[in-house]
Amino acid sequence: MSVVYKTSMTAIGKYVPNKLQPLWNHPAGPQTIFFWAPVFKWGLVIAGLSDLKRPASELSISQSGALGLTGLIWTRYSVAIIPKNYGLFSVNLFVACTALYQVSRAIKYQREQAAIEAKQTETK
Incomplete structure (x- = not known):
């Protein structure tokens, strides 16, 4: 092959x-997997951006958090390896940003719901 x-x-x-x-x-050009893996990983970024329309009540903090953390780890790794892979760097930076933004939306929603519940118990 x-x-x-x-x-x-x-x-x-x-x-x-x-x-x-x-x-x-x-060495990280189109003739190698170092090029094509990041290209296909942009699908995760597109999926993350489409999830911005999803209600915060349906977001998973653990799933988005894991995706954000792996994005950060691979962002760091992409500039530590030889050859430096800036395609891998950029896609993982975007994966981390979109995932961590989703985490912040989910946490904000949970806090708002807790505040609403606390207010309702106070008025009873």
Whole structure:
């Protein structure tokens, strides 16, 4: 399988413009998994952005928190490895931001609900 892949990448590489050759031949470029994994991970960012429409009562703090934490960990890792992978850095930064924003929405909702319940018990 790798022979077919390498042959196809060599054939495609002949059509890549000279200005894009440094990106094409980069150790974290389109010929490697270091490029394609972050590209597909943008799906998590899109899903997180679509969840902004979801009511805060339906958000999972533990799920969003875990996603945010892994986003932060991988953001740090992406600049600690060689070659530095700025595609991985950017996607994980966005994953962390969207997930941690969802956590803040869920916590705010829970606090508002607790305040409403406390107010109702006071008036009884």
